[in-house]
Amino acid sequence: MTKQYHSSTSKLKKNVLSLNWVSATTKGGKRQRICAFVVVGDGAGSVGYALGKAKEVPEAVKKAIDKATANMFKVHLRDNKTFHHDINTKYCGTKICIRSAKSGSGIIANETVRSALNALGVKSATVKVIGSSNPYNVIRALFKGLEIIQPPKLIAARRGISVKQVIGI
Structure with missing residues (x-):
């Protein structure tokens, strides 16, 4: 990854x-x-x-x-717009909840996270920062979460099910 x-x-x-x-x-x-x-x-x-x-x-x-x-x-994105699944990560005193969002909803997050997600190419996401809003800790927590994201093909292969079942189609 x-x-x-x-x-x-x-x-x-x-x-x-x-x-x-x-x-x-x-x-x-x-x-x-x-x-x-x-x-x-x-x-x-x-x-x-x-x-x-x-x-x-x-x-x-x-x-x-x-x-x-x-x-x-x-970072593996769904349709190059949002995330495949929700993620909760923590770095020092900052906790971040990253959620995928419907197409067209935009990026709902604080300024630091929004600039990072714009650089990434995300179009729709909701991110909640809990605790310290120090930009260094926020970005480190965000990137810790982004590194966890796995593509549906990998998850399906590990579980022994089809990709459609993982995505929920």
Whole structure:
């Protein structure tokens, strides 16, 4: 499921979720840097996220985009619009409930999750964030849930039933 995915970066959807000043105290004083948190997706089921640190904002964003592109993985979507099944995941103090939705309902989620799902290419989903709304924890919990998603063919083969029975048609 966590296959590496490489594509030209010009076709990717890039969303900068946060830019923060960070400092490291050294013997000579404080060293100020910028930390960029980025989500990158191709809009067709592949997505990745990363942090990039540098002295200047454009350099930090570029580093984060390069790392996120290298860490992209494929997520199995139903009709390239929504998820196959509901998922509940937790990361630190953040719990996320990801639910598939009817076609045309749109993405009902907070701003951080919505930008990640837009980069992924999801058209309809409902996501509830419970607990901490820290963007780092929210994205990590979301991606933990996205990695759990399995295609119906794999589930049907493991259970020994047809794909139609798994989907519920």
